[in-house]
Amino acid sequence: MDKTELKQQLKEQVIQFLNLTSLKPADIADNEPFFGEGLGLDSIDSLELIVLLNRMYGITIKDPKEGRKVLVDIETMADYIEQHRTK
Amino acid sequence: MKRVFITGMGVISAIGNTVTENHSALQNGVCGISMPPHSSPDLSKVPLAEVALNNQLLRERLQVFDPAVTRTTLLALHAFREAIQDAGLSGEEISSDRTALIGGTTVGGMSQSDELFRDVSQRYSASPFLSSYDCSSVFMFLQEQYRMKGLIDTINTACSSAGNAIGFGMRLIRSGLAERALVGGADSLSKFTISGFNALHILSPEICRPFDRSRQGLNLGEGAAFLVLEGEDTIPPGKKIYAEVTGYYNASDAFHPTSLSANGEGPYLAMQGALGTAGLKAGEIDFINAHGTATENNDESESRAMIRVFGEPPPFASTKSNTGHTLGAAAAVEAVYSLLSLEHQEIYPGLHFSAVIPGTELQPETIWRQLPLRHIMSNSFGFGGNCVSLIFSKS
Amino acid sequence: MLYIHQAEAISPQEIVTNKLEVKEPSYEGVPRNLLRRMGKSVRMGIGASAPILRSTPRPVSGIVIGTGNGGTADSYSFLQQMKEYGEELLTPGTFSQSTSNAMASQLSMMDQNNNYNLTHVHRGLAFEMALLDVSLLSLENERAFYLLAGVDELSPSNYALDEMEGWYPPGIVAGEGAAAFLVSGKPQNAMAAVRAVATLHSSDPEVVRKQLEKFLATHLPAGESISGFVSGENGDARLSDYYKACTTVVGPGTPVILFKKRCGEYPTASAFGLWLACQRLSGEGAGNYLIYNTYKGRQHSFILLTGIAH
Numbered sequence: 021m022d023k024t025e026l027k028q029q030l031k032e033q034v035i036q037f038l039n040l041t042s043l044k045p046a047d048i049a050d051n052e053p054f055f056g057e058g059l060g061l062d063s064i065d066s067l068e069l070i071v072l073l074n075r076m077y078g079i080t081i082k083d084p085k086e087g088r089k090v091l092v093d094i095e096t097m098a099d100y101i102e103q104h105r106t107k
Numbered sequence: 108m109k110r111v112f113i114t115g116m117g118v119i120s121a122i123g124n125t126v127t128e129n130h131s132a133l134q135n136g137v138c139g140i141s142m143p144p145h146s147s148p149d150l151s152k153v154p155l156a157e158v159a160l161n162n163q164l165l166r167e168r169l170q171v172f173d174p175a176v177t178r179t180t181l182l183a184l185h186a187f188r189e190a191i192q193d194a195g196l197s198g199e200e201i202s203s204d205r206t207a208l209i210g211g212t213t214v215g216g217m218s219q220s221d222e223l224f225r226d227v228s229q230r231y232s233a234s235p236f237l238s239s240y241d242c243s244s245v246f247m248f249l250q251e252q253y254r255m256k257g258l259i260d261t262i263n264t265a266c267s268s269a270g271n272a273i274g275f276g277m278r279l280i281r282s283g284l285a286e287r288a289l290v291g292g293a294d295s296l297s298k299f300t301i302s303g304f305n306a307l308h309i310l311s312p313e314i315c316r317p318f319d320r321s322r323q324g325l326n327l328g329e330g331a332a333f334l335v336l337e338g339e340d341t342i343p344p345g346k347k348i349y350a351e352v353t354g355y356y357n358a359s360d361a362f363h364p365t366s367l368s369a370n371g372e373g374p375y376l377a378m379q380g381a382l383g384t385a386g387l388k389a390g391e392i393d394f395i396n397a398h399g400t401a402t403e404n405n406d407e408s409e410s411r412a413m414i415r416v417f418g419e420p421p422p423f424a425s426t427k428s429n430t431g432h433t434l435g436a437a438a439a440v441e442a443v444y445s446l447l448s449l450e451h452q453e454i455y456p457g458l459h460f461s462a463v464i465p466g467t468e469l470q471p472e473t474i475w476r477q478l479p480l481r482h483i484m485s486n487s488f489g490f491g492g493n494c495v496s497l498i499f500s501k502s
Numbered sequence: 503m504l505y506i507h508q509a510e511a512i513s514p515q516e517i518v519t520n521k522l523e524v525k526e527p528s529y530e531g532v533p534r535n536l537l538r539r540m541g542k543s544v545r546m547g548i549g550a551s552a553p554i555l556r557s558t559p560r561p562v563s564g565i566v567i568g569t570g571n572g573g574t575a576d577s578y579s580f581l582q583q584m585k586e587y588g589e590e591l592l593t594p595g596t597f598s599q600s601t602s603n604a605m606a607s608q609l610s611m612m613d614q615n616n617n618y619n620l621t622h623v624h625r626g627l628a629f630e631m632a633l634l635d636v637s638l639l640s641l642e643n644e645r646a647f648y649l650l651a652g653v654d655e656l657s658p659s660n661y662a663l664d665e666m667e668g669w670y671p672p673g674i675v676a677g678e679g680a681a682a683f684l685v686s687g688k689p690q691n692a693m694a695a696v697r698a699v700a701t702l703h704s705s706d707p708e709v710v711r712k713q714l715e716k717f718l719a720t721h722l723p724a725g726e727s728i729s730g731f732v733s734g735e736n737g738d739a740r741l742s743d744y745y746k747a748c749t750t751v752v753g754p755g756t757p758v759i760l761f762k763k764r765c766g767e768y769p770t771a772s773a774f775g776l777w778l779a780c781q782r783l784s785g786e787g788a789g790n791y792l793i794y795n796t797y798k799g800r801q802h803s804f805i806l807l808t809g810i811a812h
Binding site for chain 3: 271282493
Binding site: 037038039040041042060064067068070071074075080 | 534535538539587591592593594595598
């Protein structure tokens with residue numbers, strides 16, 4: 021799967037996991053920050069994204085604080101998945 | 108304003124099945140939290156604080172064999188019986204329409220998580236638990252057992268539930284809607300709750316360390332406690348009184364579903380509010396039984412709030428290092444512990460502490476000692492930002 | 503007296519087999535970011551409460567909610583996740599929403615409200631205890647306004663449990679809904695007033711009858727009568743003796759409003775009954791309505807509502 025496809029798939033998964041029903045993948049820019057001003061996610065969302073990485077890509081992040089370094093935006097998350105995915 | 112006093116108490120927790128057992132354990136710094144494996148094969152791989160009596164033993168002691176009665180209810184009944192006996196209440200007094208029963212719980216019958224799943228997914232209509240799962244099942248059972256005709260209520264504000272139960276009972280007496288109130292809380296260990304807290308990453312893989320810089324989260328516990336509250340105008344002369352409920356305040360942190368704001372706004376407002384309702388200045392509080400769950404978020408926010416209220420807080424400690432976090436029962440269990448302190452003029456050591464949280468420099472009490480105690484504050488801060496502060500005063 | 507200044511309800515519009523279900527509105531004015539995580543009962547509660555919170559110039563002095571089944575739907579979702587994925591890596595969203603106080607705390611966050619916040623969960627009396635709570639609050643603080651609400655959703659898991667217990671024989675309709683009220687101790691601009699609320703636990707219709715007599719003797723002003731009987735009768739023949747007992751007290755000729763025809767059966771249906779009574783009474787401007795409900799024949803409540811002459 022190339023990076024563009026991965027990012028598209030990831031956007032769909034993020035929308036699904038976080039129940040962002042008012043958004044479509046096209047509404048999420050690759051560099052839009054998850055936290056703070058961009059998508060406005062919170063700490064529970066970051067835990068949910070950690071579960072997403074585990075269930076969909078077989079990546080385990082034990083410490084939620086480590087997770088925040090990876091979960092910056094779609095671009096960084098896709099990079100991390102490409103490097104660490106086991107599924 | 109009518110004064111409300113405590114004339115009886117009962118408690119069951121991981122450190123004892125009665126008030127006397129809990130008292131001795133507190134004095135001796137006993138920790139009721141244990142590492143896995145646990146007695147129940149269902150319970151998971153984290154440290155937990157279990158009540159020593161399993162369901163079979165509880166049923167035998169209480170002579171309650173109806174399978175519909177869940178563990179949370181059994182624990183509640185155990186503490187309830189101790190409290191009403193301690194207060195010397197007659198059957199008529201308990202069932203009187205002037206006696207209220209207000210209870211707090213978060214788990215209710217969800218200690219039977221597997222059974223709920225089975226009953227719904229398999230449509231298992233022969234289940235004895237069909238009306239046992241909700242929070243109210245616990246106190247509906249007590250109402251029925253004791254044929255209580257007064258006001259009955261169940262409150263769920265997460266970890267502050269029992270604190271609000273105590274406060275509501277006090278308000279009912281003050282308003283004249285009740286003469287006495289049996290108030291408290293109960294919660295039992297449940298796979299459901301353990302999994303949920305685990306998913307939130309706030310369970311510690313080790314025994315918890317309230318207010319310690321290396322704390323890694325909380326340990327879940329179970330238990331129940333009840334207080335008998337009576338109004339000053341109906342207490343028979345000469346009846347034993349433990350203390351007076353002088354302060355109660357409920358405030359919201361309004362920040363996040365499961366964590367407190369960094370500067371502890373909800374806790375701060377609750378503590379200030381309780382002082383206001385008690386007519387006390389901050390300096391008059393002699394000891395604080397802190398919420399102190401040992402999560403990274405709570406202990407820091409609570410510390411900041413204590414500093415905001417007190418400048419230099421009075422001696423404080425969290426008994427969750429003895430009992431684990433008993434959720435809906437916590438505020439009632441900790442009320443009993445505050446009353447024991449007042450009765451015996453002593454404070455109990457907080458356990459597993461070695462280094463202060465940077466930036467707060469607050470150190471909990473770590474040694475048992477005797478101390479003149481007049482006013483004790485007990486705090487409970489729940490999910491959803493539901494913060495409660497209670498003050499008990501020696502009378 | 504507890505004065506009601508505003509009343510909003512989200513109630514069912516669709517009958518789907520023997521269930522009255524709410525078709526949810528768009529919840530305009532509620533931040534999407536908060537809405538996405540909420541279960542249906544929380545959404546309905548927010549939907550009924552938000553217009554009230556928007557209309558008050560200052561934060562209300564307290565938010566008091568009654569819910570019988572609040573949280574069960576999300577609890578069951580979390581259990582399903584536990585079964586599917588084991589107890590290891592689970593998403594915490596549904597767990598954090600599964601506590602009964604999720605709605606009250608979401609309201610406090612939306613309203614930036616640091617004041618009193620409480621959730622009563624005593625099954626068929628959850629709303630009445632919340633009503634009693636705000637009544638006490640209004641006596642303790644005369645100038646203050648409070649948000650009071652009663653909410654329950656018809657979740658498949660709750661329905662399954664109640665149905666297996668036999669509470670939905672053919673003809674009895676399960677329901678859901680949310681009703682919210684702005685209340686205070688001050689009569690200005692009130693649409694109606696609650697004179698008194700009483701609750702009882704009993705299975706004896708004779709006890710219910712005696713208690714209702716006592717309730718009215720204590721709270722209905724001398725010379726006044728009940729002009730409307732707002733009844734929670736839901737068609738269950740096993741419960742009809744309780745309603746008959748109350749009818750003998752209020753008088754068989756008194757007009758009856760059967761509110762569960764509109765909202766179906768659920769633990770906090772009496773909140774909808776109160777909303778409906780408010781609508782009728784505020785139109786009439788005077789009169790006394792008695793709202794009586796029983797939940798499963800064991801919990802009973804009386805609410806005495808008085809019209810405000812303008």
